[in-house]
Amino acid sequence: MDFTNSQLRILEMIKNKKRISRKKIAEELGLTPAAITKSVSPLLELGVVLEDCEGESTGGRKPIELILNRECLGNVLGISLTPTALVISVGDILGNIFSSKSYEILDTDDLIEFLKKIIKKELLDEKKIKVISLVLTGLVNSDNGVLIFSPHYKWKKVNLKDTIEKEFELPVLVENDVRAMALSERYFNTSKESNNFVVLNVSEGIGSSIFVEGDLLSGHGFISGEIGHVVMDRSSLRRCSCGKRGCLEAEASNQAIVNKMFSMIKLNNYSSLKEKLNQNGVITIEDVLEAVNKRDFLSTKVATEAMVTIAHSIDMIISILNPEKIILVGELFKEKYLLNTLKLELQKVTLEEQKYELVVSDLLDKIHIYNPISVVIHNIFRKNIWRR
The missing domain is CATH 3.30.420.40 (ATPase, nucleotide binding domain)
Incomplete structure (x- = not known):
């Protein structure tokens, strides 16, 4: 399903605050509590949002606060293709990075097959992956996941999104590396x-x-x-x-x-x-x-x-x-x-x-780890890809 703009704003607010009550959401967004309840109900039914009773009490009952459901949202397998290496990161849309590693690129001729091999290995090790995010140098059509041109890999008009989605049956996002850097600065720095x-x-x-x-x-x-x-x-x-x-x-x-x-x-x-x-x-x-x-x-x-x-x-x-x-x-x-x-x-x-x-930027040494995770965060809260 597509979420409304109000629902996306609520979801992003829950992400940023970690946990927040309906009343505080209404105050910050300038909406009525009834409107917030109407927007939140479908999110609860889908399991994207959960109710949690650990909020701080001001004297009476502890308020019911909303949190994002980590189990429902799953983890992100992030892959940054630099000119010399594949940098792998596993994280979530709350901004947590769980692990990272790097594989040297030795042969660009079979790079797509090498990429598939690495993804297969990572998916066997990480069972909670629900989306794959690819970031690479070159001209990238991020809407349809096509690499228009990359001089480093000698690729032209490669539909990475379709190729990887068909192979692993998971949603795939593809973005240019420098655009992803802007997102990393936005969400992590x-x-x-x-x-x-x-x-x-x-x-x-x-x-x-x-x-x-x-x-x-x-x-x-x-x-x-x-x-x-x-x-x-x-x-x-x-x-x-x-x-x-x-x-x-x-x-x-x-x-x-x-x-x-x-x-x-x-x-x-x-x-x-x-x-x-x-x-x-x-x-x-x-x-x-x-x-x-x-x-x-x-x-x-x-x-x-x-x-x-x-x-x-x-x-x-x-x-x-x-x-x-x-x-x-x-x-x-x-x-x-x-x-x-x-x-x-x-x-x-x-x-x-x-x-x-x-x-x-002080992210220089870690930016390839953050880039693909940032792309997913941005697409989820700004481009409404929840339906996928």
Whole structure:
């Protein structure tokens, strides 16, 4: 069945409060007790909500409070497909995370079969799973569960929702990773009270997600937020994964910084990372950030140039969307010198009247665990998928 908007608001309130009486729900929603009773009755009949008599007494009988029925709602099997691993998490829509683990992706050619194998194993171990949530990089049509395009897995027009649902006979949700990050920030981190914010994720690639008036903005074709493919330097020769040159991702992502360091060192520019590159044949973004911390000149120069470019992209976000908050996700923003560089450049290019809060996410190490659980929470309370 489809629940009414009032019922969804009641359910979300019960989730947020853990337990709450009908009287308090009526007070907070500005509705009559009779209207609340009418909305709650079907929820009780379906077993989605339970009555509990453990409320605090003010002198008389203990009030009857409403709680969500964990047994009815079951658990979520969350799967985040990163470029190198499957991150598995098991949780529930109350926001509890029960377990997590990671499987390395060794071969993208048979990734769907590998994915099915992992899901089968997890369902044997976890008997209470009632929904599967998949989060992955690339362009995702979250309404029909189709991966439009993902350069990391070389997938095009893959209907993951239908494929996994037919195999395991469980409802499946599919979402883009950066949009899921916005939901994780909303339900698990510092933006629980924010209705308008942007998440900017800088890692191997660059992407953003937009949370407006309490919901995700997907855009026409489900490709809003692809700021990584905005051309920032039209004279650049650096080719992006999308095929264009001079994109933000090609100029300022972790991989772009590493690639530039590699090229500069090979052209005999001095860096303390030269010996490491000669020994290992590769350097990582962690190597570069460590060198920045030690004030290696070349590493600092390359990373600072990237930060200036990122600042200019944030200026575009602020000017177009005027968000309440911009949340930064990525290793680069953990380095204090680089973060200060970003803030100073933003001060130069933004107007004094453009009020915004700049926040570095502290979910970085756990975000892939929270992402798929957040997608289910959002879909249940905001998109009315209870009928499934």
